[in-house]
Every structure is written in structure tokens, then in C-alpha cells.
Amino acid sequence: MPNPEGTEVRYFVWAIDDSNATAQSDTFSYFVQTSGGNPIPNAGFEQWSGGDPVNWYRDNGITWSEELSVVHSGQRSLKIVNADDRKNIYSDTVQITGGHRYHISFWVLDNVTGRARIFVRWFNESGYPDNDWSSVYSTDSPQWQRLEWEWTAPPNAQKLIVALRFYTSNEKSTVGPFYVDDVELSDLSSNSEDDEPHSLLPCHGFKSVFYDSGGRLHLRFDAELKSNVMVSIYRLNGTRAFRGEFFVNSDALLFSIPLESGIYFVKADIGARSFVEKVVVLR
Numbered sequence: 656m657p658n659p660e661g662t663e664v665r666y667f668v669w670a671i672d673d674s675n676a677t678a679q680s681d682t683f684s685y686f687v688q689t690s691g692g693n694p695i696p697n698a699g700f701e702q703w704s705g706g707d708p709v710n711w712y713r714d715n716g717i718t719w720s721e722e723l724s725v726v727h728s729g730q731r732s733l734k735i736v737n738a739d740d741r742k743n744i745y746s747d748t749v750q751i752t753g754g755h756r757y758h759i760s761f762w763v764l765d766n767v768t769g770r771a772r773i774f775v776r777w778f779n780e781s782g783y784p785d786n787d788w789s790s791v792y793s794t795d796s797p798q799w800q801r802l803e804w805e806w807t808a809p810p811n812a813q814k815l816i817v818a819l820r821f822y823t824s825n826e827k828s829t830v831g832p833f834y835v836d837d838v839e840l841s842d843l844s845s846n847s848e849d850d851e852p853h854s855l856l857p858c859h860g861f862k863s864v865f866y867d868s869g870g871r872l873h874l875r876f877d878a879e880l881k882s883n884v885m886v887s888i889y890r891l892n893g894t895r896a897f898r899g900e901f902f903v904n905s906d907a908l909l910f911s912i913p914l915e916s917g918i919y920f921v922k923a924d925i926g927a928r929s930f931v932e933k934v935v936v937l938r
């Protein structure tokens with residue numbers, strides 16, 4: 656399996672000097688910077704210059720910094736220290752093909768009362784910008800969650816930027832911190848293989864699923880995970896109440912989700928496996 660961007664690869668080197676019959680060892684390491692077909696530059700926020708992530712831009716009203724401990728992958732993430740209401744961060748421009756369908760995702764850690772939402776800005780040959788907005792917002796959770804959406808590029812679009820907008824709660828004029836990492840853009844209209852890594856860990860189902868009085872859904876799995884989990888919540892009539900992807904680095908996942916009283920089915924997709932459990936919500 657290829658090493659993901661930002662992974663530190665360490666080699667242990669053992670060298671024997673024949674003439675003096677002594678041995679010396681050392682380690683050296685390098686950081687993997689390949690992006691595996693993802694055209695977003697500095698998508699993992701590993702490269703910084705003068706306090707700013709290389710290839711990324713922000714509105715006035717956003718303060719950000721290099722984060723070294725709360726990361727989704729690699730060595731660094733982008734910490735949004737504070738964001739005014741409806742302020743944005745933007746990637747560099749990327750060449751695209753008009754009429755193609757694109758999937759865009761951001762990993763976000765949002766454990767504050769504000770929300771984050773992705774959007775895309777298309778540019779045609781005369782540079783005219785046109786925004787499209789995702790209908791998905793981040794929910795408050797101590798876990799990393801993946802925000803994702805798909806758009807079809809306008810027929811005359813030539814470039815795009817991917818962007819994230821931050822919203823504050825009603826009571827506050829600024830909100831933070833948010834953490835952002837591992838932005839991805841993929842062209843669904845090209846014939847590239849799906850090389851998404853899948854967990855090989857032996858998870859076969861839920862150990863327990865319950866909804867607490869504070870409006871939080873608790874999922875416990877029958878094995879330790881280190882993988883992405885797509886969670887879908889369905890009402891009894893089959894309509895979907897929620898869908899979101901999380902990175903789970905333990906055997907449990909917990910997040911806030913407002914649900915009316917009733918019976919629901921919670922479905923988890925982990926790699927090629929999926930399983931379902933009933934959950935009763937009493938308010």
C-alpha cells in the first residue's frame with residue numbers, strides 16, 4: 656500500500672566498517688509528498704510559509720495557525736483559531752474539465768457550536784466566478800468528520816477553487832477552533848480506479864448503539880478501528896435522517912445529532928462491510 660501524504664517513513668541503517676571492525680547505525684527519514692492523483696495543492700496542510708499554509712487563502716475575519724497535535728493524517732493540520740460569521744478559506748486554483756462531475760471532501764474537526772460547509776467556485780475562460788454550495792454542514796463532535804459533496808462543472812468551466820465557509824452560533828460573533836485536513840478533489844467522469852484504502856481490521860458489527868438524553872448518538876464497534884466509517888441514519892419509513900463520514904481511531908464513535916422521538920436504523924459502512932442496528936430515541 657502506498658504511504659499517504661505526510662507520512663514519515665523511517666529507515667534504520669546499520670553500517671559495518673570492515674577495516675576497523677566497528678559498527679555504526681543511524682536512522683534517516685523522509686516525508687511522503689505524493690498526492691495520489693488528488694490535484695489540490697498542499698491538500699494535507701503539511702507545507703507552511705510565514706505562518707500561512709502554502710497554496711491556501713483566507714478572508715479577513717479568519718485567523719489560522721499550523722497545528723501539530725490535532726491532525727487527521729500526516730504531521731500537520733490547519734487550525735482555524737477564530738472565524739467571523741460567513742468567512743471562508745480557499746484553495747489555489749485547479750484546472751478542471753467543463754461538464755465533468757467532481758467529488759470534493761474536507762476532513763473537519765468541529766467540536767464547537769459553529770458549523771462549517773464546503774462550496775466550490777468555478778471560473779470560465781473570462782475568469783467569471785460562480786459558486787455552488789453543499790447542503791451538508793458539520794455537526795459538533797470530538798471526532799474528525801468528512802464533509803463531502805458532488806457537483807457537475809458548468810460546461811464552460813476551466814478552473815475551480817474548493818472552499819470552506821464557517822458559521823458562528825447565534826450568540827457569538829466569532830467561533831473556533833476548527834481543524835481542517837486532507838482535502839480531496841476527484842474527477843468522477845474520468846476512468847480512474849477507486850484506490851480508496853479500506854480497513855483490514857476485523858470489525859463485524861456493533862457492540863452497542865444508543866441515543867442519550869443530551870442528543871448524542873453512541874456507537875460502539877466489536878473491534879478497534881483505524882478507518883473511515885460512513886454513518887447513515889434511516890427513519891422507519893426508509894427516508895434518511897443523516898449521513899456523514901467519520902474517522903474512528905478506537906472502538907467507539909460519539910456525535911451530536913438532533914433526532915425526533917421514534918425508531919431509527921443506524922447503518923455503518925466500513926470499507927466493503929456494512930451493518931445495521933435499531934436505535935430508539937426518547938425525548
Ligand SMILES: [Ca+2]
Nearest residue numbers: 699728729731
Ligand atoms: Ca495533514
